[in-house]
Amino acid sequence: MYRLKRIKIARSIFSLNDIEHGILRKNKFKIGLGYVTNPFYSGFIKTLAVSKLDYRIHFALRATNLNPDPFDYFNCDEIESQLATVTTDFIKFETEFDHESKKMIVSQFLFTYLRDFGGIQSIKKMLKTIFKKDFKGYSLKFKPYNRIEKKHPIS
Template sequence: MAGMMILNNGPLPDMKPEIDIAAHLRSDINRLKGEFYDLEHGRVDYESMRSSDAYRQYAECSRLLREYGLSRLDSREERLAFWVNLYNTLVIHGIIELKIQESVKEVSGFFRKIGYVIGGMTFTPDDIEHGILRGNRRQFHGLFRPFSQGDPRLRHIIDPSDPRIHFTLVCGSSSCPPINFYTPERIERQLDTAAAGFINGPEVEIVPENHILKLSPIFKWYRTDFGGSRGIVETLIRYLDQGAAREFLAAHGTAAKIAWKYYDWRLNH
């Protein structure tokens, strides 16, 4: 894409060649989480992060990805944690470097405009989300799959995909799921926790008396990932807390009307 900004260009940091890059990145991302992520409210302190030593160290370490062999990610759990964390920090990296003030909508095509080179291949946030994590599925408004036949990135897609990733990917906006940090050892439990947190939060509202489900547009955009309307209802039932809303869904969910909530693209700061 013309005008793409590769965020991990620059001189490679002086580190031992045998360093585990994925583990080192996890450590740097975890440090950013500890200093600048408000996990309770799902916010990021971009302004303080911009001038911090932790951010500088992460940005330098991200350059090592240019020489990282993705085949070193052995398990599905390692790959899920790696790509989810990388998506979230790539978006944060882009927000800071492009000096976004109020919304990622300030930059046309933001999720295709920024990228990392990883093992000689370029990945944008769209490539990571739709190509890798969604198993090379087209966007809801798109005509084509992200990776065409013969694309070397196809070797790294996660298939079958897991719809719970939609509760982990943070697009830098207020209606996104809250940001977190994921580890291979706990990724399954963390995906369940992320799903439960989102579904029991303000982006899902069940109104039994009116037979209406007021849902985040995330469920509309990725309807096929969840298995259609029935799959959406089953996901809600699985993760909703016990109570009247869950009982209503179990009895009448597939017959209820779905209304889509407003998606707030204002920056999550």
């Protein structure tokens, strides 16, 4: 479904993968943790690609697959607050803490796109901001995909 080219933009036909990985992820391979650029995207997709990657788009795309989205659509006037909401909701829902062994256990999804999120330190910083708590000395552990994630893959 994600590979099927069926979305027409300016006389070109794109797949959902073209849009997500080519345009929104700035020409990245679907695999490779976000570190590997795909040189095989067309010049048009490269032209349409965002100039700066915004990791929050992953949460917006993910939210539509995991649970009923709190928004019927994303509105240009409210996009910043909407992206903040889906990011916070996902992180709070998917994150567990083992305070005894000082571990933050997060979704495997964050590992899948590790570079897009800025790496381990940026993920820790995001958790600190969302939970408003200093996790100094905590390690990060990625849990395997749960049933919901396996049932509703993003791409």
